[in-house]
Amino acid sequence: MNEFRIIEDLHRLQNQFASLWDPFVAAGGSVYPALNIHKGSDQVTITALVSGIDPDSLDITVSGNQLRLSGEVISGAPKSDLGANRVERFHGKFQRSLELPAEVDPEKTTAEFKNGILHLTLPIRESVKPRKIQVQSK
Incomplete structure (x- = not known):
């Protein structure tokens, strides 16, 4: 029996449960992929570490x-008959769903991948952006 495989399976199960409640896994981290989310006035920017x-x-x-x-x-x-001494890097299938801080326009969303980092630029929908209302005097 490979105890490192058991630990890996437990880690995967932990991530599945954590994604149910997220708030960055109750401040303990460890959901794959790790994300940074920034909301500006015109767009939401997300970087994901997916090396x-x-x-x-x-x-x-x-x-x-x-x-x-x-x-x-x-x-x-490497494929080998020898067991792993330590497995810390995630591998396998993943899925991560999250609520964005604003409604975005999927048609204008862009994604770039460079050096193991995914950069998403999600423009905020015009219909949900704050608008200044001009007061007219009569």
Whole structure:
């Protein structure tokens, strides 16, 4: 029996449960992929650490203020009859869904992948942006 495989399975199960409540896993971290989300006045910017993944295997879906990111990280471990001494890097299928801080326009959303980091730029819908109302005097 490989105790490191058991630990890896427990880690995956922990991530699945954590994604139910998120708030960054009750401040303990560890959901894959790790994200940074910034909301500006015109757009939401997300960076995701997805090293070791083929960008073509990423599936990104945006609807309203919901983002779904899924894909698969292939294990880079050499094939061997020997057991692993330690496995800390995530590999396998993942799916992460989250609520964005504003409703965005999926038609204008862009995604770039460079050096293992996914950069998403999600413009905020014009219809939900704050508008200044001019007061007219009569």
